[in-house]
Amino acid sequence: MNNYMGILSAGWLIIGGALVLIAGTFQKVRRRIPELSIAIGGGATLLNGLLAWFYPLPKSGFFGMVWGGGIYSFLAAGVMLAITVGLSFLWRSHREGGYRGWEAFPLTLFIGAALSTLPASNHLLLSVVALETVSLGAYVLTGLSWENRYAPEAAVKYFLLGAVGFAFLLLGISYLYGLTGTLYLHHLWPMRWTAWHGNSLFALAMVLIAIGILFKLSIFPFHWWAPDVYGGATPSSAGLVVALGKLNAAFLAGVFLHYIHIPSDWLMGLASIAAISSLYGNLGALGQTSIQRMLGYSSIAHGSYILLGLVSGPEGRLQAWGYTLVYALTSTLTFGLLSLRAEPMEYKSLRGLGYNQPGYALAVAICLASLSGMPPLIGFFAKYGIFTAAFRAGYWLPSIVALIGALIGYFYYWRPIAWMYQAGEEIPIRMPALALSTGVLVGLGLLPMALWGWLDYLYGLAGLFLPRP
């Protein structure tokens, strides 16, 4: 059992995805594919959650290639939760689109398998394979639309630029291999990295890897694709694509920064880039009139918060991972909810929604508020964790600049909320609505904090807080 824990969930997803793929070739069962896929995804979430619960201490398996249990299963459960939510939103558009593009479902399951293996991988080659499986899937998901003429363009752009970014990353890793002679992460951990500091080949390798990762995180000045891709992607899968990109980059970067010792002034440089990127993304989002494009710009800003966390030591990496999971889930929810409406995602089309469809509007409003970092929603705690870690790591100036960026973010996240509650006849709010919203606040505010505590506990058990030898 222990040996296979690391590939249990991936195996489940790959076999499940293959079954779905075979089933889809039969015309008759094709309509049942979404339900089947959601069940498989939900099953993987549950499986990983149970593994994390019952095996808090991670175990190495599969010839030492992957970890299983503990924090790795927790992360996989988070990933699969976001993916399952994303799948359930795809379902709706799928049904209305006449079941064309059903391939998105098995594809997403394969992506899930790869993405949940990525943080658990103990070998860089496996990491790279997982990373690129996710990216390739994301390219397809971006463009898988028959109505939206921007979507294929966005997908091609994503693919072209993404391929270049990945090439940088791969080149960097090959240099790293040349330097160290190993791709096993547990061999990289005890190395005396300080000996390499100042070596130009090491610097080159690191810069190349950094470019690859910064690209995936959509950090200025490697972010150019993000507004175009996220703004043009098929609305029903845009949330998933955003989530996949961020999770991908955050997991890989977290692993790198844990195992490889980076000179502190480089980390400071990365933090400064994050700060600039936060300003850039937030300012860019201000001027948008389309919600989808606004969310595309804001993903630059969110990438910058994640980067800021990643460079802030072990605690920062933990917070960054937590933040990414939260961001992935919230952005999937936000895009998914917005895609349920037939109208284009313009601010104006939201007018009066709060009165016509109070429940729906409330859900969208809570998602947007959480993205903006409003207490007591989980988005606030996530941001709070990142910024405290950054402050504690000594990145005062970058943190303050990034915080100013986040402050600007409030404006554009709350603007759609303002539109929703504008100019409708006034309806007094009744007790059940109040009770429900209180429940939602408690559910979103308190429960995730307990989950945060769980993540922290597992992170510690996995030894990721350990100081460098």
Added chain:
Amino acid sequence: MVEQILPLALALPLLGATTIGLGGLWLPILRKQKYLIGGIASMLVFGAFFLFLAAFLSYKEPSYFAFAWDWIALDPLRIPLRYQVDTLSLWMSLIITGIGALIHLYSIGYMAEEEGSWRYFAFLNLFIFAMLTLVLADSLPLLFLGWEGVGACSYFLIGYWFGEEANARAAQKAFIMNRIGDVGLLAGMIWLYAETGTFDIERLKDYMYGGEVAMGVGLLFFLAATGKSAQLPLYTWLPDAMAGPTPVSALIHAATMVTAGVYLMARMDFLYNLTPETLSIVGAIAITTALLGGLVALAQQDIKKVLAYSTVSQLGFMFAAVSAGAYTAAIFHVFTHAFFKALLFLGSGSLIHATGTQDIRKMGGLRKKMPITGWTFWIGTVAIAGIPPLAGFFSKDEISAAVYTRGTTGEATFYVYWLTLVGVAFLTALYMGRLAWVALEGEYRGEGTPHESPPEMTIPLGVLAVGSIAAGWIGLPPLLGESWIREHWLSQSIKELSVPSLSHGTELFLLCISTIVGLVGLGVAWLLYGRKKAAGDTFFSKHLGRFYTLLSQQLQVDMLYERAFVQPYYILADLAKDVIGPWIGRGIPALVAQMLSRLGEILSRLQVGYTPLYLSYMIAGGLLLLLWVLTG
């Protein structure tokens, strides 16, 4: 043992709240199964009670149960989800689940004709969970979670019949008044954290506090207690809270939630023991509240209002005990009061259920028509009046003895407090006697023919009546034996202010005074209301004149608050709306927003959508990065 079963005891009511709440919300068919819903809710609380009982019987030493991970893990702030089982918290849990289970059972009958009883039972179960969290919490934030949780449940249940505006307003009033107090808890909590760096109650005990910290935090916590436990000046929500269903008044606004303030102060004994000056202030407020509650109760015609003011007054007794440093006496009174006040409220609910009115002038003669309700109501009356050997006598006597003892240590004001308490004890017997004689004896003055309530309502009455008789025997005064609850139970977790013990002569004197005062009070009530058939009200209004009118108008405190706080608040709000808003609030932010938006537009012009250009930007960026790394 305890560690394994108690998480379950905490989980049962939460399970009930979620299943009943979500089930009722999503499966409207279930809402009709009222007996099923009520039965499940009651069984779960009974289950929790038996688990706590098992823990009580096997109790050896304080223990903890906790989740493996923390609730909030933001280094260095770590708040574990950990619960503390010591004699104090276990005792409170027994009261909450024991009385709570009986009231759940009673509610099945009381709410049988209600459409939305699923909502009622879901919140009632949630209340039990929140209250258990409050008393079992081992850190202040977790306690605060429970504190707010019971506040929210109280809000939802007061406003249970939210169709009527008065009820919704009463709910809001309770909520807002409690928020004012909560500021005290929050501020005190933060102050303590700033001082010590921990929220852990056990660890807080080990710190050396400066006088001003102990006093400041103590007063802030007392402010929180005045809100939750209805003391001056924040008590006015409690009489209004009677808008909720009567079992709610019995459980939340008499037996458990309103005693949370007493619990908080008993839990924070180490702070109050440091500064007796704080306790003197507490005493002054407690005594005034007790007196005020007793006086106003005398002039009310609404049966629930009488009981509500009686609760305010009895809570004053509890805080008087706290002010004397006798926290165990306060908890002891919480215990006995839970029995007889729950009994009285449930009895009044039974009467209201039968007669359809809350006005005691339209009742009368009900003991003959509803013998079980009538007799148990009498037992509750005699118990609260402090007649031996019923429960109220022992706890009240312990309080008055404790206050008197503080007087003997040189704190002369405590003699005044003691004297007032004796007066309030007399008032208690008087207004309760009035209530019983007017409502239960004489001729029936209302409409229809009232019938005895169903067994699911009378069984709890019977059990509570037994408790009202016997609950005091675990706390005998030193003259008669040994106080088990103080010497063998609560002393393990509460450290009282040390005072000299009284001589047997003084003690006998105090015991006699207590008994005589209670008997005289009931006697006067009999003279005015029993013998002369409800002639007492005219007697009082003749001799007290305008003061009596003022009392029947509840001293017009609400109007006073309206003038003193609400109106000025509106003036401020208007000022903000008309002056600060348009001039300062809109101008400057608008300017900043304009500038930022312009900047944003300029930036997004860089995004031309031409892929080769993006590629060259990227390569340029990469080269710059490389340059920086290689040169720097």
